Amino acid sequence: SAPLLLVQQLVDNVWTGGVQNFACVAPTAPGPVRLAPGESINLVRVLSVPGRFRFITPVGEMEDLSDATQTASNAFDIP
Numbered sequence: 001s002a003p004l005l006l007v008q009q010l011v012d013n014v015w016t017g018g019v020q021n022f023a024c025v026a027p028t029a030p031g032p033v034r035l036a037p038g039e040s041i042n043l044v045r046v047l048s049v050p051g052r053f054r055f056i057t058p059v060g061e062m063e064d065l066s067d068a069t070q071t072a073s074n075a076f077d078i079p
Contacts, residue, residue, distance in 0.1 A: 005041070005055050005057050006055065006057070007047070007056075008054050008072075010052040010054075011051075015054065015072075018056050048078075050079055051077070051078055052075050052076070052077050052078075053075065053077075053078060054073050054074065054075045055072070056070055056071065056072045056073075057070070058070055058071075
């Protein structure tokens with residue numbers, strides 16, 4: 001199916017979490033989500049806990065994601 005977008009929080013200099021399923025990205029037609037170089041996914045999420053966070057998602061070139069590796073967004077702070 002579609003890749004997961006998960007959130008992690010930086011706690012004592014270690015990224016933790018990554019288990020909450022905030023969103024499953026789905027294309028407008030059945031099949032994999034394809035992003036060209038430089039393209040991005042824009043989502044709005046409400047995080048009510050202060051801290052430093054990032055999103056993680058598996059990415060790969062094979063349609064079944066058998067070659068998937070985990071990638072992370074830039075970190076961001078919630079005051």
